[in-house]
Amino acid sequence: MSADLIIKNIGKLATMRGKSPFIGKAMNDIEIIENAYVAVKDGKFYEIGIGNNYNHLIDVHTIIDDAKGRLVTPGLIDAHTHLVHGGSRENEFAKKITGVPYLDILKSGGGILSTVKATKSASFEQLYDKARKSLDRMLEFGVTTVEAKSGYGLELDTEIKQLKVAKKLGKDHPINLIHTFLGAHAIPLEYKEDSEKFVDIIINDMMPKVKELELAEFCDVFCEYSVFNINQTRKIFKRAKELGYKLKIHADEIVSLGGAELSVEVGCVSADHLMAASDEGIRLMAQKNVVANILPATSFNLNKEYANVRKMIDINLAVSLSSDYNPGSCPSENLQFVMQLGCLGLKMTPNEVLSAVTINAACAIDRQDCIGSIDIGKDADLVIFDSPNVEYLMYHFGINHTYRVYKCGELVVDDKHTIYDKKCECILN
Numbered sequence: 228m229s230a231d232l233i234i235k236n237i238g239k240l241a242t243m244r245g246k247s248p249f250i251g252k253a254m255n256d257i258e259i260i261e262n263a264y265v266a267v268k269d270g271k272f273y274e275i276g277i278g279n280n281y282n283h284l285i286d287v288h289t290i291i292d293d294a295k296g297r298l299v300t301p302g303l304i305d306a307h308t309h310l311v312h313g314g315s316r317e318n319e320f321a322k323k324i325t326g327v328p329y330l331d332i333l334k335s336g337g338g339i340l341s342t343v344k345a346t347k348s349a350s351f352e353q354l355y356d357k358a359r360k361s362l363d364r365m366l367e368f369g370v371t372t373v374e375a376k377s378g379y380g381l382e383l384d385t386e387i388k389q390l391k392v393a394k395k396l397g398k399d400h401p402i403n404l405i406h407t408f409l410g411a412h413a414i415p416l417e418y419k420e421d422s423e424k425f426v427d428i429i430i431n432d433m434m435p436k437v438k439e440l441e442l443a444e445f446c447d448v449f450c451e452y453s454v455f456n457i458n459q460t461r462k463i464f465k466r467a468k469e470l471g472y473k474l475k476i477h478a479d480e481i482v483s484l485g486g487a488e489l490s491v492e493v494g495c496v497s498a499d500h501l502m503a504a505s506d507e508g509i510r511l512m513a514q515k516n517v518v519a520n521i522l523p524a525t526s527f528n529l530n531k532e533y534a535n536v537r538k539m540i541d542i543n544l545a546v547s548l549s550s551d552y553n554p555g556s557c558p559s560e561n562l563q564f565v566m567q568l569g570c571l572g573l574k575m576t577p578n579e580v581l582s583a584v585t586i587n588a589a590c591a592i593d594r595q596d597c598i599g600s601i602d603i604g605k606d607a608d609l610v611i612f613d614s615p616n617v618e619y620l621m622y623h624f625g626i627n628h629t630y631r632v633y634k635c636g637e638l639v640v641d642d643k644h645t646i647y648d649k650k651c652e653c654i655l656n
């Protein structure tokens with residue numbers, strides 16, 4: 228049978244094959260095939276081989292792309308973003324760098340609450356255009372799947388507006404989107420003295436409606452000191468499970484509250500941040516296969532301690548890395564910078580970092596069966612990097628290493644620039 232596409236002359240092919248997370252030593256001991264080719268048929272990986280043994284796959288329609296000795300990896304996955312939002316918060320930037328704490332800015336009605344105002348007043352089209360630009364940037368950095376959270380409405384209509392924008396983008400843009408409801412992202416000022424009442428509104432009004440409209444697969448909570456406490460988070464998750472949501476949690480980002488432990492108790496797919504997680508919490512997560520989704524660009528930007536990833540890998544906890552792209556704690560779509568911080572800040576090896584943004588990130592969004600690897604039958608999402616090896620991606624920091632990106636076998640980025648408008652307006656979501 229002939230292939231639709233063959234990428235030949237791959238100097239190093241990092242396959243990341245498998246359908247479960249890479250843990251412990253396996254995060255570093257990855258398969259690299261030298262002088263490889265990859266064949267694609269019907270948007271899926273069809274054959275992987277060595278040298279030029281692909282003649283049996285060629286017919287007149289087969290497109291052949293010469294990687295000229297470059298590095299090829301699976302499409303990168305960003306499993307934690309706050310993609311859709313109005314406005315920006317550079318006005319808080321000066322305060323932040325002089326040391327005003329993130330939670331103090333939030334308490335005084337700024338931070339997340341100021342983005343809530345901007346998101347409420349933005350039209351659907353404004354939110355769509357802004358988020359679409361961000362997705363284009365992400366795609367240019369080699370990202371082919373993105374998780375997108377709501378959480379800048381904090382009331383039903385605006386939460387739904389955000390989620391509908393994300394749904395439409397998932398249909399219109401080559402990047403696949405995974406949708407998360409984060410109505411429990413902050414306590415609106417009017418409920419400051421009665422946060423239980425706001426929790427009830429989330430549980431009784433927002434969560435059933437969002438589910439009924441099929442706008443979100445996951446439910447997430449910002450479980451943090453002076454935001455949602457452990458009991459409130461537990462209550463929200465109990466209802467979320469009854470309604471059929473999968474769970475994610477912003478856990479132990481700033482204060483050690485026991486979010487990691489709660490993620491195990493309720494059965495989260497991932498617990499994210501974990502800069503202040505307890506040893507016991509991460510030990511339990513490793514036992515119960517909750518993915519630790521670490522966001523080093525947020526630590527960098529908030530000038531906080533990095534999460535203790537070396538310890539996590541030592542105890543066989545599955546670690547993924549994501550951007551946390553949002554207008555406050557991480558105003559950057561650049562997952563390659565996150566990868567560089569994985570090495571420079573978290574002290575991970577380049578191979579561990581690659582595991583963390585491919586197969587392990589797929590596990591963090593429960594997509595390990597279809598993406599995250601260059602493996603027969605998985606979606607043909609791949610990046611050709613202008614880089615001879617994995618190490619070079621992290622070593623030469625601050626630039627975009629992408630050469631080409633293929634999404635489901637279609638060329639969507641060429642020479643660092645998106646070209647999907649001309650090639651394929653929309654690929655399956």
Ligand code: NIG
Nearest residue numbers: 339449525551553554555556
């Ligand atoms: O993951 N911590 C809560 N949520 C985001 C920040 C959102 C914002 O500041 O707008 C985070 O860091």
Ligand code: FE
Nearest residue numbers: 307309477551
């Ligand atoms: Fe976040």
